[in-house]
Amino acid sequence: MHRNKPDQMKLLSILKNKFGYEGFREGQLDIIKDIFHGQSVLGILPTGTGKSLCYQLPAFSLEGITIVVSPLVSLMVDQVKQLKARGFKRVTAINSLLDHNQRDYILRHLHDYKLIYCSPEMLQNPYFFHRLKSLSVSLFVVDEAHCISQWGHEFRTDYLKLKDRIKELGNPAVLALSATATPQVQEDIQYFLDIPDLKKRIYPMDRPNIAFAIEHVTHWQEKVGRIVQVLKQNPVPTMIYFSSRNWCEKVSETLNQELPDSRVAYYHGGMSSEDRLLIQQQFMNHQLDVICCTSAFGMGVDKQDIRLVIHFHLPTQLESFIQEVGRAGRDGKESVSLALYTEGDEQIPLRLIEQELPTERQVEQIFGDLLKINSTSLPLKDIKEELIAKYELTETQWNFLKYQLEQQKIITGEQFHLEADVLENTCQRTLSLLRERAAIKIKKLYQFIDWIKSTGCRRKDLYRPFQESYQQPVYHCCDHCDFSFSKWNPPIQHQIEERVEGWEVELRKLFHQEA
Amino acid sequence: MYQTILLACIDRIDDEKSFSSIYHLLKGKRSAQTIQDAKAYGLSPIFGILKSLTKNQFRNSLLKLHKDEYIEWKGEETVSLTSTGKSYLSIRKSQEPELAWFDGFNLHHIAPHFRLRLLLWIQTASNLLKNHSHFIPVNDQREVATWVKTFYQKKKNQLDAHFASLHEELHQLLKLHQPFHADIFVATLTGFRKIGLSKQQIAEKWNLTIEDAELYLQSSIHFILNKVHQNQTEFPTLSEFIPHELMQLPLTASAGKTRKLLKQGYTIEQISRRRNLKVNTIQDHIVEIIHVDPSYPVDSFVSAEAEQIIRNKISELNTKRLKVIKEQLPESISYFMIRIVMAKLYQSRDYAYA
DSSP: OOSOOOOHHHHHHHIIIIIOOSSOOTTHHHHHHHHHTTOOEEEEOOTTSOTTHHHHHHHTTSSSEEEEEOSOHHHHHHHHHHHHHTTOOSEEEESTTSOHHHHHHHHHTGGGOSEEEEOTTGGGOHHHHHHHHTSOEEEEEETTGGGGSTTSSSOOGGGGGHHHHHHHTTOOEEEEEESOOOHHHHHHHHHHHTOTTOEEEEOOOOOTTEEEEEEEESSHHHHHHHHHHHHHHOOOOEEEEOSSHHHHHHHHHHHHHHOTTSOEEEEOTTSOHHHHHHHHHHHHTTSOSEEEEOTTSSTTOOOTTOOEEEESSOOSSHHHHHHHHTTSOTTSSOEEEEEEEETTTTHHHHHHHHHHSOOHHHHHHHHHHHHHOOOSEEEHHHHHHHHHHHHTOOHHHHHHHHHHHHHTTSEETTEEEOOHHHHHHHHHHHHHHHHHHHHHHHHHHHHHHHHHHOOSOHHHHHHTTTOSOOOOOSSOOBTTTTOOGGGOOOOOOOOOOOOOOOHHHHHHHHTTOOO | OHHHHHHHHHHHHGGGSOTHHHHHHHHTOOSHHHHHHHHHTTOGGGTTSOTTOOHHHHHHHHHHHHHTTSEEEOSSSOEEEOHHHHHHHHHHHHHOGGGGGOOHHHHTTTHHHHHHHHHHHHHHHHHHTTTOOOOOOSOOOHHHHHHHHHHHHHHGGGHHHHHHHHHHHHHHHHTTSOHHHHHHHHHTOOBTTBOOOOHHHHHHHTTOOHHHHHHHHHHHHHHHHHHHHHTTTTOHHHHTTSOGGGGSOOOOHHHHHHHHHHHTTOOHHHHHHHHTOOHHHHHHHHHHHHHHOTTOOOTTTSOHHHHHHHHHHHHHHTOOOHHHHHHTSOTTSOHHHHHHHHHHHTOSOOOTTO
């Protein structure tokens, strides 16, 4: 099927010339070779080890096109930008951010691209899929593959529809990728993608160059004080995670006042894409030292020298925590994860969990509304818009509902079919699913809180649910074993003195007129 | 700056109209009503200069002005200046010469384009001159990227010389800014190993509100655009960045179509039927056309005598409220006729703050 399988030398030279890397990281070469042999693979590689290279490199050498399904729109956009900056032009992303004209343009020129990123919802778009089927797809990538399992930390019902799409595309090789998947989730991925000969390439997800510390404080102001203290002693590139936009802005402002020698900025999903891009690039370019951010930041950020990741607020489970911490120390040098905890902090993730899916009350009311409709068949569009507006549903909440309705054939294609007994049934089914899902999420949250409060080795307990053992730490292990901030000696890059110069000097520099 | 603009708008509109008309003006709403307000109250320079404004933001700023006792509530939807507000406004105006730089009605539709072209081109050339071709563009609008690509093809053989003269022209124009204002403008530029600051960062660093940060940047763009447009021989390099649309009348597409049909000799009723639009809508278009094109012949809509009667009444009543004027005129004179005359009266390019 693949006529020109490149050998190892050839792959290395592509890596060097096209991507600018000297060598492969653990796992990359094995997975890439599998792909060139037409083998379907499940790749579990830790965050920050170049998962995306596993399909980006083959994408430009394989004969047909490569589809990447990803739930993270901002990640797609970042990756397309980075690839274009490296000189790969035949790459695009199709998602909800595009306006009608842009989407139209891309769909008409679909045959011009080698690598196409799309959201799982987009794959359900009949016109897009029709266009896709007319092309030859060599590789189908399922990014964040844990989304297929309700035991994963994020669950996307649209992922359950992928297996049919893969079949309709003539069973191309599949690459399922995740950074964090327990053995149970790995099984779910294989089962729901329905690929019996899926080859598993599982690599240890522990990061031996990151030390873990958790500090318990009594008030959020103490958290701020502690951050100021740590950053004064260790002015290193730092990310601080918050649960909300307001917190990002508030603490960023305080830090800017308290840390006159550090350059601090905030980043969250409420900013314009232009501003977000600037902040991200400033951080990459060493113009900023500290970023206060929500989980919206960092997915596509390929910054090698982040030394410290602080959690001001907790995420909802170990998986997210591991992913966020994994942005530290990509260069392999000694880095630290610091989590700050106040009794009762779990209230915030609990609220986030509630918001992920519609509430039981909403579901009851929505089915109540559907039962009242005096018609047996209606266009989907009309009802959808009304429900979303009335119950202020997020896209994820609506997709969850829609999937349940599709399962029971209440929705087929673009039509609603309303029959009382089916509706009653589906309502009960949806409610029990909702309860089950909430129970799983809450269990995962408490698993995480248990870890925060545990008295044993942080490293051992953090990775235990995912793998049997872990590597020996290179620098320090954790605050229960051997770490304290007084022992930490991170490489400190001396800031280039930021001279205060007038606009005329700045303008000359920018235009290279300094002579 | 934002505060001064709000006070100046309230000063002009007073309690004749709901304050939401000010919001629509700043947002640049393309409706016949807003366009007429812009002209009638001499506020066309601020048309569309703060497109990111939200209803909430706007309401909060009114509440703040009220708290500071610069404005008072007249009705549920109307406000006017207090005497404190009036004296504060006249002090602010003299301290903010940049207010006179805005030319929103003529530039609001091309200013963003001009700015994005300039930003992306500076980033591109600054990097390419250092042989650095791998950079992430500061904006990803396809039209802008395409324009920059074509522009590069034109300039690549003399990139050094071109960039030096672009620097020279920008320098000359920024020299006419207050120093801090020029600092702000340059701080937003991105180039080789230097990423520009975001609006929020500008606001923090210079201790401005977010609205003021945006307005200072916007005023620079309007200033540069007009200077360059009026002196193309003096600024040959920058004039290449001006989008062609500036040469066209700032009409909505729909009003443009109506204008074409009128030229071909169709009547209002015929156009209304042909385009399947209400007669009222076509009349709105005609008023819009007169606003942007002072030379447009109106005698087929309003006779010379009627025009004179309306003019006299407007100056006698000294108001811009259509309803009041209409009530004092003979039945035979329609709203449409009054609006045409008002459009002609207030069509000059009036600088609200000059």
